[in-house]
Amino acid sequence: MTFEFISNTVAAFLTLCIFSFLYKDNPFYKFAESLFVGVSMGYAIPLVYENAFIPFVYRPIFVEHNFLIIIPSIMGALYIFRFTRNLSWLSRYPIVFGMAIVGMGVPMSMHGSVLVQMRSAMLPLDNLNTILIFIGTVTILMYFFFSKEHRGLYGKITNIGVWFMMIGFGASFGYTVMARISLLIGRIQFLLDDWLGIMR
Amino acid sequence: MSEKMNFFERLQALDRRWIYLVVLLAIMVPLVIPFNSKTYVTEPSENVYKKIDSFTGRTDRAILMCFSHDASTMAELFPMEVAILRHCFERKIQVLTICFMPQAKPLMDYAINTAKEDYNVQSGIDYLNLGYKPYGLFLPIMLGMGDDIAKAVETDDQGRKVDNLPIMKELSNYNELNLVIDFAASAAVYSWIIYARARFGANVAAGITAVMAADNYPYLQTGQLTGMLSGLKGAAEYEKMVDVFAMHKDEYGNPDPREFSKEVIKNTWIKMSDIKERRYKTARIGMNAQTVAHIMIIFFIIIGNIGYFVTRAKKKVTAE
Structure with a gap:
């Protein structure tokens, strides 16, 4: 019995434990779910310690004697106070610092998600695609204009916007179905090929 | 005495686990018995x-x-x-x-x-x-x-x-x-x-x-x-x-x-059997199963919708 077969058998058992939930909730599913959470955390902690704490905190302070690093280290450590009722306010300092970085992203997000998108919506109406983009953009924007009641001619126009949105949601749903089936295919490929070896 | 259910009513009341089983088979069969579907490149x-x-x-x-x-x-x-x-x-x-x-x-x-x-x-x-x-x-x-x-x-x-x-x-x-x-x-x-x-x-x-x-x-x-x-x-x-x-x-x-x-x-058109290494055709074999599963799901959606309208029409007639 090889190590590969043993590890594949363990993985196959855990896969079947998770799939058993489709029949109904049961202790095997609960066991596999808890084990997954535990293993993920157990794996991440030493990796983060090795790749974040040692090179960016321990080595600069204790080996290279770069004592300036103590300030951001203390700042990061303040997150721990989130778990205490009286001193949880201290955790707001690193959060505020983090928000400053988010602030830096605002102009770039404006550029990437609003300005560039607007520019590409302003196209000459010389083919069917651009005409469809134009109609879709205008009617959907009108649908989300709530200061006017959606009645009469205005209601009919906003209804076109609803159709465009429904087509968009349909495309998203189709892709979601494909994604979920793909994940199932991945697991079944593992069971049939890596574990049982019956795939041709 | 309860009225006998027709095909569509029985389908509406079908336990979802039967559908899981059918989807599972729709995926397993093309994986075990592969066929060559064409991959269109977008x-x-x-x-x-x-x-x-x-x-x-x-x-x-x-x-x-x-x-x-x-x-x-x-x-x-x-x-x-x-x-x-x-x-x-x-x-x-x-x-x-x-x-x-x-x-x-x-x-x-x-x-x-x-x-x-x-x-x-x-x-x-x-x-x-x-x-x-x-x-x-x-x-x-x-x-x-x-x-x-x-x-x-x-x-x-x-x-x-x-x-x-x-x-x-x-x-x-x-x-x-x-x-x-x-x-x-x-x-x-x-x-x-x-x-x-x-x-x-x-x-x-x-x-x-x-x-x-x-x-x-x-x-x-x-x-x-x-x-x-x-x-x-x-x-x-x-x-x-x-x-x-x-x-x-x-x-x-x-x-x-x-x-x-x-x-x-x-x-x-590439025959899957011509590619020896499985790791180089995993996605294409998976897409075979995906194709069958999609046909199955489309079939279920159509049958489900027909069933819904037939049941609704029957309820309407009964109410009148």
Whole structure:
């Protein structure tokens, strides 16, 4: 019995434990779910310690004697106070610092998600695609204009916007179905090929 | 006395577990008894291939593969990662890899090890695994690479100074690292678009799960994304392009890579049995099962809707 077969058998058992939930909730599913959470955390902690704490905190302070690093280290450590009722306010300092970085992203997000998108919506109406983009953009924007009641001619126009949105949601749903089936295919490929070896 | 249920009423009341069983069989049967379905290549996938292929043999160009997913979406993203790495190793395209999620680290290593099995490639010369970097450094590294890669990421996965490695000789920033591909099941690719693309003009492509595909199409239309591989379908398309062009052999069976051509890809039908290694056709075999499952689901939706309207009409008649 090889190590590969043993590890594949363990993985196959855990896969079947998770799939058993489709029949109904049961202790095997609960066991596999808890084990997954535990293993993920157990794996991440030493990796983060090795790749974040040692090179960016321990080595600069204790080996290279770069004592300036103590300030951001203390700042990061303040997150721990989130778990205490009286001193949880201290955790707001690193959060505020983090928000400053988010602030830096605002102009770039404006550029990437609003300005560039607007520019590409302003196209000459010389083919069917651009005409469809134009109609879709205008009617959907009108649908989300709530200061006017959606009645009469205005209601009919906003209804076109609803159709465009429904087509968009349909495309998203189709892709979601494909994604979920793909994940199932991945697991079944593992069971049939890596574990049982019956795939041709 | 209760009225006897007709076919559609029984279908409406069917236990969902029977549907699970049918879907399971619809997936299992094509995997055990494979058939050759045709893979049509879409333009977003084609653009990724063409962009990567344009760096063939160049030491002043490289691609960066950022692994931003865990094992839960491996089924969709892993085949495309292996296909892209295989393309790079086959065509002597320099490739750098990095991840900012602890869970992505073993997947990144696994993808590199899987793809390099058939190639004599060396870390630090043909490819460079920059390893796992803490997520807190995502933004500083992404922005820092716009100025100097070796300063932004000082050491690689093995702890070697990046600056001293042969692969880095002609690579300094996004001018040379001219394509970033983010493999994600989340909006991680968006960060590359708004920082690396907007600020440094880096070419960004996405290898994403199908769930994320619809959200990313607007970025394709604007040109903010150079190309996109969507889910298992995107992976199957890339596998096919690698086989048809990068792995092309002449009449004597010698390697004879060729340029991408729409006509060739459209008219080429590859028999799955001709590809010996399973790891190079995982996505295409998966798409066979996907096709059958989709037909099954469409059938269920149609039957379910007919059943709904028939039942509603019957209720209406009974009420009158």
